[in-house]
Amino acid sequence: MREVALRPVRPDEANALHQLIRDIEIADEQHWLTTLDEVRDYLRSPNNSPENNLRAVWLGDRLVGWGRVTHSPSGQKLERAKLLGGIHPDVRRRGLGTELLAWQVDRAGQRLDSTPHELEAIIIAERYEGQDDRGALFAAAGFEDARWFDELQRDLTALPAAIEPDGIAIAPWNDSHHESARQVYNVAFLDHWGTTPRSEEAWLHDVINEPGHRIDLSFLAFDGDEMVAYCLNGHYADDEAVTGRRDGWIESICTLPSHRRRGIASALVTRSLHSFAAAGFNSSMLGVDSASPTGAGEIYQRLGFRPLHRGIASIFTIRKGTSPVRMY
Structure with a gap:
């Protein structure tokens, strides 16, 4: 198997990252599509620096996955981090999603550990009903379904x-x-x-x-x-x-x-x-x-x-x- 690497995304890789995200969304029959402007926004976020909070998954020389961690410090009520990301459907069921999610949970934990410890701190991962593979991935990592949202x-x-x-x-x-x-x-x-x-x-x-x-x-x-x-x-x-x-x-x-x-x-x-x-x-x-x-x-x-x-x-x-x- 070719070598797997997780590394930060460079600004000049915005187009490649956008194409990957689009391929994932189309394959998963997503109800909306991420735009190139949104991807570029990920790469210049002042609160969620891409150097520390965005990773590309490479399988050899092929970009096959991505993961992002966001957190806006609260200082009151609740501290939360949110996860975004996915793996290209061609290379799923090889453990890449598990490895990527483990990095995300670890990074989110680092960010939340720096917040006031009297406040509840959680990591949120979202999916649509019917995306059972994502649900199984989250459950295996220790996530529990907590809330349902209607569009x-x-x-x-x-x-x-x-x-x-x-x-x-x-x-x-x-x-x-x-x-x-x-x-x-x-x-x-x-x-x-x-x-x-x-x-x-x-x-x-x-x-x-x-x-x-x-x-x-x-x-x-x-x-x-x-x-x-x-x-x-x-x-x-x-x-x-x-x-x-x-x-x-x-x-x-x-x-x-x-x-x-x-x-x-x-x-x-x-x-x-x-x-x-x-x-x-x-x-x-x-x-x-x-x-x-x-x-x-x-x-x-x-x-x-x-x-x-x-x-x-x-x-x-x-x-x-x-x-x-x-x-x-």
């Missing part, structure tokens, strides 16, 4: 009227409000499973400037001068090749706890649907935790969304922590 879809026909709840003004996203939106996120998602607060740097890189995110199709909600909710949206043109749709993605929507159950989220989603239709899209997608404490799934289904795919988040626990804050 919902709605055609952009017969849209409900766009209205504003009493006392709430909805406005297009403005660059001057990036920091206020980050603060809303950090408060609103404290009671959501697996989420952690984001620093200014992580927010700008991982959210605002994320390839595919469409600030021009996103919206903010205000109660007077206070921002109380937002809806950040996106579009990934490459996905049409596998879905046959032009999807507008509702990437992140959140409302401060003090303003929930006032119809703000529904208003933001409805406004977004109209913006997607005006942009020439014919469908909308969003993801939701099947056990969301806000009952978000029910809200979206009342707006005409229907379940299309289900994802599974598996976790590997690094430490339980002693903080009294629940992970949810």
Whole structure:
């Protein structure tokens, strides 16, 4: 057998890495496709340096796999690392995935070990229902299924009227409000499973400037001068090749706890649907935790969304922590 090597990815290997990821996604009948811009973004991440957190798997002189570890320090509630990656279908069942996952778990453990030890620390690996090989790989490494996430879809026909709840003004996203939106996120998602607060740097890189995110199709909600909710949206043109749709993605929507159950989220989603239709899209997608404490799934289904795919988040626990804050 040819020699197996795991090594960092060089910037000039972005195209080769992108082709590998595309081959894996097509073979696995993935519901979305990673773009070249996203791969280039992996190679310049300020929070997850590729030198330390991205590995290519080489079998002789052939690039056959890749793995990435991400972690945005929280300092409160929960510390989590997430894993991305895969092995080319032509060379599976040779132990390459096991070796790659072992490196990822070790690297994620190193990063989490540097965080406050009173906080719970976990590693998250995700898959879709039906990806049984990935599930078996994760289970063999000590991961346990912990949460299920639904991806919902709605055609952009017969849209409900766009209205504003009493006392709430909805406005297009403005660059001057990036920091206020980050603060809303950090408060609103404290009671959501697996989420952690984001620093200014992580927010700008991982959210605002994320390839595919469409600030021009996103919206903010205000109660007077206070921002109380937002809806950040996106579009990934490459996905049409596998879905046959032009999807507008509702990437992140959140409302401060003090303003929930006032119809703000529904208003933001409805406004977004109209913006997607005006942009020439014919469908909308969003993801939701099947056990969301806000009952978000029910809200979206009342707006005409229907379940299309289900994802599974598996976790590997690094430490339980002693903080009294629940992970949810």
